[in-house]
Amino acid sequence: MSATKPKAHFIGLCGAGMSAVAHLLQRRGFEVTGSDDGFYPPVSHYLTRIGLVLEPGYRAGNIPADVDLIVIGKNAKLVPETNEExxxxxxxxxxxxxxxxxxxxxxxxxxxxIVVAGSYGKSTLTSMLAWVLIHAGRDPSWFIGAIPKNFDHSSGLGEGAFVFEGDEYPSANWDDRAKFLHYDPSTVVLTSACHDHVNIYPTLENYHKPFVALLQGLKARNGRLIACTGEDNARAFYEAYPGEKISYAVGRSADWTAEDMKLGEVSSFTLVHQGEEIGRVETSLLGRHNIENITGAAACLLGGDLVRFEEFRAAIARYDGIERRLDRKTDRSVLPVYEGFGSSYEKARSAITALKEHYKRRRLTILFEPHTFTWRNRAALAQYATVFNGAARIWLYAPPTQGAGTHDQVTLDEIHAETVKHYADVRTFDAETYKSILADADPAGDVVLILSSGSFDGLLTKVITEAEARYPV
Incomplete structure (x- = not known):
C-alpha cells in the first residue's frame, strides 16, 4: 500500500502566483486543495485543467484536519480579523x-x-527564458506569475536552473519583505524600477528599497546583474552595481542591443553584442517593448553562455507570449480585440503604443478598469492626463472597493472627471450597459484594447462574446 500523500491547502488559490506554486507542490506529490472568492479566466481555466478543486468562499471548514502545509496569499481579504479561514x-x-x-x-x-525583477516585463521575460531553455533541452525549473501560452503549466520542475518571476510586492500580510528577497539569486535580470504599488511604497525611494536589498544580497554572493539601461531607474541601479554586470537596451547604447527593427505581423530585428551583429531574430509578439524583452533574454542566456544563438533564435520564433499580455481575444470575430495587463502606467502605455504601431490606420477604443491600488489612489489621478494618448474612445469601469480603506481611494466619477479634461470621447459602462461599447464599432477600421489586472467583475468574457456574436468571421 502506498504512503498517504502530504496535504497542502491554499487560501487565495486564484492568484496567478498561488496557482503556479500549487502546481509545483502537485509535482512534488502533494494533494492540493484551495479556496478563494474570485474565480475568473485565465486562472480559473488553468486550475480546472490541472485538476485543482476550488472551494468558493472562505470558511474554516475548508482546511483539511490533517493538513501538512497551508499557503496564504497576500490580499486585503486574507486577514484573520475578517476571514475565518x-x-x-x-x-x-x-x-x-x-x-x-x-x-x-x-x-x-x-x-x-535566475530572478527576473522589475516594475514591468517580468512575466514575459521570465517565460521567454524558461521557454528558450526548454526548447534548447536545458531542462529548467520555472515559476511565472501569469499563464504562458507555450507551456502546459505556469511552473515546472526540471533538473536545470530555476527561473523565477521575482515580485517586489510584500510576501504576506504578516511578512513585509518583498517576495524576491526570499530567493537568494545568483543572477538578477532587472527590467525596470518605475514607481509602482503606491499603497505599499508611497514614494519612489520607498519603492526602491527592496531593490537595493536585492542587489546588496546579489553582490554578497558574487552574483551577476543584467539590467535594461534603456529605463532610467534600472540604469541607475546598473551604474551603481559594483559586481559583474551586463546591460541591454533598445535605442540606447548597451552591451546587447536590438537594431534595424521591422514591425509587422512578424517583426524582426538584428541582435547586436558590443557592436558586433549576432544575427537576425523574428517574433510574432507585438510592440517594441517585447523586442526589448527578447534582447534582455539574449543578454541573460547568450551572455551567460547558457544557449547558442541558433537555439535562441529558433525558440524565440516559436514563442507565443502569455495570457493578458497583448494576446488577441477574438479569433472568431473580424473585430480585433486585444487584452493588455494595465496594472500600471508603464504597462498600459506599452500596450497602447504597440497597438498604435501595428494598427496605424485603425481607431483605437480602450476599455479600462482601475483595478490596482496604483490606479485607484488619489495620487494617480495626474496619470490619466497622458496614459490614453493615441486612443479615440475610452470606456471606464468602476474601481473595486476591496481594500479601499487602506489608501486614499478615488471614485469612478472622479476618474471620469479627470480623464474628460484630456480626451474628447470618454464614457463609463457597467453590467447593464456593456453591450453599447461595441454597438457602433467598425470591424474594418477599429481595434479594441482591454486594460486591467482584474476581470471587470466578470464582464471581460461577456465583452469578448459580444464581439464575436456581433461581428463574426
Missing amino acids: VALALDQYRDKVKSFPEVLADLSAERER
Whole structure:
C-alpha cells in the first residue's frame, strides 16, 4: 500500500502566483486543495485543467484536519480579523503556514536561481527564458506569475536552473519583505524600477528599497546583474552595481542591443553584442517593448553562455507570449480585440503604443478598469492626463472597493472627471450597459484594447462574446 500523500491547502488559490506554486507542490506529490472568492479566466481555466478543486468562499471548514502545509496569499481579504479561514490557520496551524515565496525558496534550494525583477516585463521575460531553455533541452525549473501560452503549466520542475518571476510586492500580510528577497539569486535580470504599488511604497525611494536589498544580497554572493539601461531607474541601479554586470537596451547604447527593427505581423530585428551583429531574430509578439524583452533574454542566456544563438533564435520564433499580455481575444470575430495587463502606467502605455504601431490606420477604443491600488489612489489621478494618448474612445469601469480603506481611494466619477479634461470621447459602462461599447464599432477600421489586472467583475468574457456574436468571421 502506498504512503498517504502530504496535504497542502491554499487560501487565495486564484492568484496567478498561488496557482503556479500549487502546481509545483502537485509535482512534488502533494494533494492540493484551495479556496478563494474570485474565480475568473485565465486562472480559473488553468486550475480546472490541472485538476485543482476550488472551494468558493472562505470558511474554516475548508482546511483539511490533517493538513501538512497551508499557503496564504497576500490580499486585503486574507486577514484573520475578517476571514475565518485565515483566522483558524493562524490560530491552530501556525507552524504549518507559509507564504508562497517561502515555499518557492524551499523548492529551489541548492539550485542556480535566475530572478527576473522589475516594475514591468517580468512575466514575459521570465517565460521567454524558461521557454528558450526548454526548447534548447536545458531542462529548467520555472515559476511565472501569469499563464504562458507555450507551456502546459505556469511552473515546472526540471533538473536545470530555476527561473523565477521575482515580485517586489510584500510576501504576506504578516511578512513585509518583498517576495524576491526570499530567493537568494545568483543572477538578477532587472527590467525596470518605475514607481509602482503606491499603497505599499508611497514614494519612489520607498519603492526602491527592496531593490537595493536585492542587489546588496546579489553582490554578497558574487552574483551577476543584467539590467535594461534603456529605463532610467534600472540604469541607475546598473551604474551603481559594483559586481559583474551586463546591460541591454533598445535605442540606447548597451552591451546587447536590438537594431534595424521591422514591425509587422512578424517583426524582426538584428541582435547586436558590443557592436558586433549576432544575427537576425523574428517574433510574432507585438510592440517594441517585447523586442526589448527578447534582447534582455539574449543578454541573460547568450551572455551567460547558457544557449547558442541558433537555439535562441529558433525558440524565440516559436514563442507565443502569455495570457493578458497583448494576446488577441477574438479569433472568431473580424473585430480585433486585444487584452493588455494595465496594472500600471508603464504597462498600459506599452500596450497602447504597440497597438498604435501595428494598427496605424485603425481607431483605437480602450476599455479600462482601475483595478490596482496604483490606479485607484488619489495620487494617480495626474496619470490619466497622458496614459490614453493615441486612443479615440475610452470606456471606464468602476474601481473595486476591496481594500479601499487602506489608501486614499478615488471614485469612478472622479476618474471620469479627470480623464474628460484630456480626451474628447470618454464614457463609463457597467453590467447593464456593456453591450453599447461595441454597438457602433467598425470591424474594418477599429481595434479594441482591454486594460486591467482584474476581470471587470466578470464582464471581460461577456465583452469578448459580444464581439464575436456581433461581428463574426
